[in-house]
Amino acid sequence: MPVVTGDRLIERAEALLPAIAARALEAERQRRIPQETIEDIRAAGLNRVMRACRWGGFGLDFDVFFEISWRLASACGSTGWVYSQSAVQNWQIGLASPAAQADYYSCPDTFSCSAFNPRGAKVEQADGGWMVSGRWQYSSGCYHADWALLGAVLPGVDGPALLLIPRKDFQIDDTWHVSGLRATGSNDVFIDRPVFVPGHRYISPTTRLQPGHANYRRGAYGMPPPSLAPWAIVAPSIGMAQGALNAYEATTRTRRAAFGGQAMSDMAGPQFRISEASAKLDTARALARADIGEAITRGTVGDEPSAEDRVRFRRNHAYIVDLCYDATMLIARGAGAGSLFETNPIQRFMRDAHAGAMQIAVNWDEQAESYGRVRMGLSPSGLMW
Numbered sequence: 001m002p003v004v005t006g007d008r009l010i011e012r013a014e015a016l017l018p019a020i021a022a023r024a025l026e027a028e029r030q031r032r033i034p035q036e037t038i039e040d041i042r043a044a045g046l047n048r049v050m051r052a053c054r055w056g057g058f059g060l061d062f063d064v065f066f067e068i069s070w071r072l073a074s075a076c077g078s079t080g081w082v083y084s085q086s087a088v089q090n091w092q093i094g095l096a097s098p099a100a101q102a103d104y105y106s107c108p109d110t111f112s113c114s115a116f117n118p119r120g121a122k123v124e125q126a127d128g129g130w131m132v133s134g135r136w137q138y139s140s141g142c143y144h145a146d147w148a149l150l151g152a153v154l155p156g157v158d159g160p161a162l163l164l165i166p167r168k169d170f171q172i173d174d175t176w177h178v179s180g181l182r183a184t185g186s187n188d189v190f191i192d193r194p195v196f197v198p199g200h201r202y203i204s205p206t207t208r209l210q211p212g213h214a215n216y217r218r219g220a221y222g223m224p225p226p227s228l229a230p231w232a233i234v235a236p237s238i239g240m241a242q243g244a245l246n247a248y249e250a251t252t253r254t255r256r257a258a259f260g261g262q263a264m265s266d267m268a269g270p271q272f273r274i275s276e277a278s279a280k281l282d283t284a285r286a287l288a289r290a291d292i293g294e295a296i297t298r299g300t301v302g303d304e305p306s307a308e309d310r311v312r313f314r315r316n317h318a319y320i321v322d323l324c325y326d327a328t329m330l331i332a333r334g335a336g337a338g339s340l341f342e343t344n345p346i347q348r349f350m351r352d353a354h355a356g357a358m359q360i361a362v363n364w365d366e367q368a369e370s371y372g373r374v375r376m377g378l379s380p381s382g383l384m385w
Contacts, residue, residue, distance in 0.1 A: 006064035073239025077352030078183030180355025222299025
């Protein structure tokens with residue numbers, strides 16, 4: 001692949017925003033990302049950002065991914081969400097064995113989906129691998145996926161694993177009838193008749209001690225995966241809040257009070273809301289950039305994070321999502337009854353932000369408790385840190 005800078009890819013992402021925003025309402029009605037948007041993302045090379053150069057990617061890191069992700073989500077929360085899941089999974093594939101990577105990247109411009117909960121899997125040992133069946137919930141982007149990364153507990157493998165399942169081996173159950181992030185198509189995926197999964201075709205998503213790790217020298221690969229993978233949720237959450245703020249500012253400039261006819265742009269209330277929401281967003285972005293930068297720098301030089309560092313990263317994931325949720329609700333509360341119509345993007349961003357904040361990986365109570373426990377000299381209570 002030709003060398004493409006991160007700045008150039010960010011510019012390409014920004015160029016897509018008007019078209020993505022124009023398709024957002026229809027995407028929600030169809031409960032999936034329009035194929036035109038998927039093809040636009042592919043044509044711009046955005047899904048290759050964290051894909052390894054040896055497999056036709058650009059070999060960039062989480063800093064570039066972050067800037068692309070939140071921008072896409074500012075046009076359509078569901079689009080940013082689906083993009084983010086697949087992009088981070090492209091990074092996770094670098095933690096698998098070379099044979100698994102070769103299988104996964106046999107598809108050009110690979111898109112993937114995932115469903116982590118291992119309780120839905122039924123796994124039996126077989127000669128050279130496993131026979132797998134089961135049902136997994138919340139598989140965002142499954143309609144466009146070439147592969148699914150499905151959670152399982154594997155005989156002989158420590159900790160939870162993600163099995164790499166090609167599209168031909170799983171089916172989709174149309175279950176995603178929800179209030180927020182509707183266009184993500186986060187349906188159940190299932191395998192009724194057991195399929196064979198070769199023994200090399202899995203990822204251990206919580207550990208770095210895997211065969212493929214030595215192949216890549218990007219800083220993020222030097223950090224514990226749980227310190228980085230949640231950015232697939234956090235980055236689009238920032239974009240949703242930014243999208244709500246953008247829409248509120250645009251409408252407030254020309255909006256007039258229903259009774260007195262005063263210009264809303266002259267009123268202190270909207271000005272205060274814009275100030276507070278933008279401050280929360282600026283804080284969220286600054287904290288995100290600082291943590292991602294720290295992770296890449298420390299991973300590059302092999303500076304092992306302490307337990308307190310790791311739970312701090314996880315605390316900040318949850319805190320940023322809370323900041324973005326609060327900023328979005330602050331905007332939505334002042335947007336007036338006109339914002340309730342489905343053609344108004346504010347109500348969609350409000351519902352999308354609410355749905356994103358309900359993800360267990362960014363649950364504030366769990367992450368705050370884990371951080372507080374470590375500060376008190378105790379072990380973390382959370383599982384993914």
